[in-house]
Amino acid sequence: MTKAIKLLTALPPPQRQRLMELAREVSFPEDTRIFEAGGTADRFWVIRSGAVSLDQRVNSLQRATVASLGAGDLLGWSWLFPPHQWDFGAGAFSPVRAYEFDAAAVLKLCDDDPRLGFVLVRCVAEILAHRLEMTRGKLMEQYAMHRRGAL
Numbered sequence: 415m416t417k418a419i420k421l422l423t424a425l426p427p428p429q430r431q432r433l434m435e436l437a438r439e440v441s442f443p444e445d446t447r448i449f450e451a452g453g454t455a456d457r458f459w460v461i462r463s464g465a466v467s468l469d470q471r472v473n474s475l476q477r478a479t480v481a482s483l484g485a486g487d488l489l490g491w492s493w494l495f496p497p498h499q500w501d502f503g504a505g506a507f508s509p510v511r512a513y514e515f516d517a518a519a520v521l522k523l524c525d526d527d528p529r530l531g532f533v534l535v536r537c538v539a540e541i542l543a544h545r546l547e548m549t550r551g552k553l554m555e556q557y558a559m560h561r562r563g564a565l
Contacts, residue, residue, distance in 0.1 A: 419540045420486035422460055422513075429530040436520060437513040442506040448489070450503045455492035456517050461485055464510030468502045477503065481545060488541050493517035 422430055440459070442448055449455075451471060465484050469477040480502060483489055489512065492500050498517070524531030 419537060419544055421488045421537050421541065423486065424537045424540070425530075425533055429527070429533050432523060432527060432530055433515070433520065433534070434513070436515055436523065438515075440512055440514045442510040442512070444506055444509050446506040446510075448504040448506060448510075449500050451500050453500050455490060455498045455500050457514055458488065458490035458493050458517065458520075459512040459514050461487050461489055462511040462513060464512075465507040466504050466510055467507045468504050470502055480549060482507065488538065491538050491542060493520075494535070494538060 422434075425433065437460075439462075442464075448459075448466065461483055463485055465482060466487075466489055467479045468481040468483065469479050472478050489504060490500070492498060494517075520534075524534060
């Protein structure tokens with residue numbers, strides 16, 4: 415299994431410095447909903463401290479956690495791809511401190527600095543590939559447990 419990619423440490427120093435010029439420090443109290451699936455994805459965060467759960471609504475009353483994120487993790491990638499709507503919901507599992515980035519400003523920076531844009535998209539793609547691998551592993555574990563229970 416591959417190691418989790420941390421966006422800010424994966425970016426070369428010059429690109430990281432340019433991106434961080436757009437960062438705004440924010441915090442979310444425990445149990446705060448950060449965003450909901452289907453909402454407009456116009457920003458993203460890099461978690462500084464705390465824990466965030468990504469979830470998918472199962473029905474009107476239930477959510478299933480699909481990933482847990484912590485310090486250094488990227489929260490939100492839907493801002494990068496049309497239709498720019500969140501695929502999952504996210505909630506603060508504990509008090510969270512994060513760097514927040516406005517998607518439009520970051521996309522303009524990427525247009526102005528194609529090297530930064532390439533490196534940023536490559537880093538996000540590596541993060542998504544890792545999360546897909548982790549999700550696949552969890553699904554296989556659940557399937558195996560279900561099969562054992564059915565026998």
